Amino acid sequence: MPHPSDEILARLMGLHPKIIDLTLDRVHRLLAATGHPEAVLPPVIHIAGTNGKGSTQAMIRAGLEAAGQRVHAYTSPHLARFHERIRLAGALISEPALAALLDECEAANGGAPITFFEITTVAAFLAFARTPADYTLLEVGLGGRLDATNVVAKPALTIITPVSIDHQQYLGETLPEIAGEKAGILKRGVPCVVGPQAPEGMEVIEAKAARLGAPLFAHGQHWHAFEERGRLIYQDETGLLDLPLPILPGPHQIENAGAALAALRCLGFDESACEAAVSRAEWPARMQRLRQGPLAESAPGIELWLDGGHNPAGGAAVAATLARMPARPTHLVCGMLNTKDIGGYLRPLVAQAQSLSAVSIPGEPNTLPAMQTAAAARAAGFASVSEAGSVAEALAVIAAEDPQARVLICGSLYLAGQVLRANG
Missing domain, CATH: 3.90.190.20 (Mur ligase, C-terminal domain)
Structure with missing residues (x-):
């Protein structure tokens, strides 16, 4: 049975001739029209990268929630239902709440050109701003620099998971170009956890971080994560963690877990939160x-x-x-x-x-x-x-x-x- 939100979402698809059109002008216009929800979000953890964004976010969320934190989470695309994209203080957004927010954003937009992702991102920000929580996890939709999520002036933390070649038609043909787009989420003085990168991608990220005075916590330099005798060993400047292997299957999840653990440590969470991150995360359609x-x-x-x-x-x-x-x-x-x-x-x-x-x-x-x-x-x-x-x-x-x-x-x-x- 169709929900009211399905009809509104179908209408929103028609507000812009392109599905993707990377610029922040339209988002800023609608955020202003809706009272700047992006300025009053609970502390934001902003995640960009080509692969591993969703898994890393799922692990951070599991760790934070185990530590008693209420967590908003924004992901895309959805798998079965649009509601999966907006998780409010631990629960997926309800149909009545989603329909009301989409209505409000559609009215505030007044028929002006805006992409589907942009207008639905503003709806998510309104939901997050109005529901109390301790953290907001924001996953970049595409790229970083010009992504609709990149409007938060001072996140608590940024994360760049491994960058590889994808979406060249929007982000550039070469790895350094793509890494430059992902590094667009770096903010002055805001720490950034960096997952494993190709050297030419890492150079771009390091140069951008140096210009902005953004402290980097980089894989292979400031933290290490590896499998040893059927356990996940994580090490950084503050010590070593000996944890179960991630519940999400696949050797690549060791590195995603490392980024999630580095983020939790940056935020000051203890070993029990870190253990929950690897043992309790759920992320569908990833093996x-x-x-x-x-x-x-x-x-x-x-x-x-x-x-x-x-x-x-x-x-x-x-x-x-x-x-x-x-x-x-x-x-x-x-x-x-x-x-x-x-x-x-x-x-x-x-x-x-x-x-x-x-x-x-x-x-x-x-x-x-x-x-x-x-x-x-x-x-x-x-x-x-x-x-x-x-x-x-x-x-x-x-x-x-x-x-x-x-x-x-x-x-x-x-x-x-x-x-x-x-x-x-």
């Missing part, structure tokens, strides 16, 4: 095991996984995760957007999977047709490639041929969201 629901139950012998990574670094992270799992025949069901580096995503996965079944993402105008994903998979080196009309159809074929296999549905957060909706 998520699907055990229940219609899709999982349609193939009871299959070990079913879901991941929304979609760029070359995401493909490499998934491949590294699969490589460390117990040996089992592994098949991919893959659907991607036509704006992504398809070959760069698929190449690391060739060694980890027996086959790939390509699907189109239903209802998604920018989907890569299954036929093109299949062609890209063959070019990347997959020996066995097929096409299917849907994820369910692909799963049924795999289950019939290999009933005890591992199946990973992958390639896009949009596909992951549809799978989570279909699987209840």
Whole structure:
């Protein structure tokens, strides 16, 4: 059943001809019209980066909440419902509250051009400003410097997770250019936790931080995180933590956990908050095991996984995760957007999977047709490639041929969201 917010969100999509148009003018105009909510948010932790933003944020939130803090959180895109983007003091925003805020922002905007992300970000800021909390976690939508979230003058802390090549059409062709956009969230005198970076990206971040007098807490310099004998070891100037491995699967989560722990330590939280960060975080569609629901139950012998990574670094992270799992025949069901580096995503996965079944993402105008994903998979080196009309159809074929296999549905957060909706 559609909610009132669905109708408003559909209308807001039509206020600007482009989905993405990076500039802050429209956001500043609407923030002024709504009474500058960005100026009265609970202390902000602002997170940019190409990969790992959401996982890092989820771990910080788990740590803060375990320490008794009330936490607002803003993320994008959503998977199953828009409400996931706005978490108010620990709970997802309610439908009545969301509909009322969207109405208010639509009226204040008065039909002027504004992108969907910009107007919904202002709605989130209004919600955060009006609900008491101890911290606000803000995840950048795209880039950093000109992202709609980058309007908070003095955050408590900024974080830059690993930067890699993605969204070149908006952020620049080279790693230094992209790192420069991400470093746009740095603020004068505000400390910044920096995850692992390529040297040419780190140079740009360090130069920007030096100009702004922003203290850096950088991976490999000020903090280290690594796995040792099945534990997560974290070390910084104040000492060593010996913690359980992150509950979020995959070796890349060690570094994301390191950034989250560095952030919690910067903010003065103790070891119990740090332990909760790694052991209690939940973040769907990041190597998520699907055990229940219609899709999982349609193939009871299959070990079913879901991941929304979609760029070359995401493909490499998934491949590294699969490589460390117990040996089992592994098949991919893959659907991607036509704006992504398809070959760069698929190449690391060739060694980890027996086959790939390509699907189109239903209802998604920018989907890569299954036929093109299949062609890209063959070019990347997959020996066995097929096409299917849907994820369910692909799963049924795999289950019939290999009933005890591992199946990973992958390639896009949009596909992951549809799978989570279909699987209840």
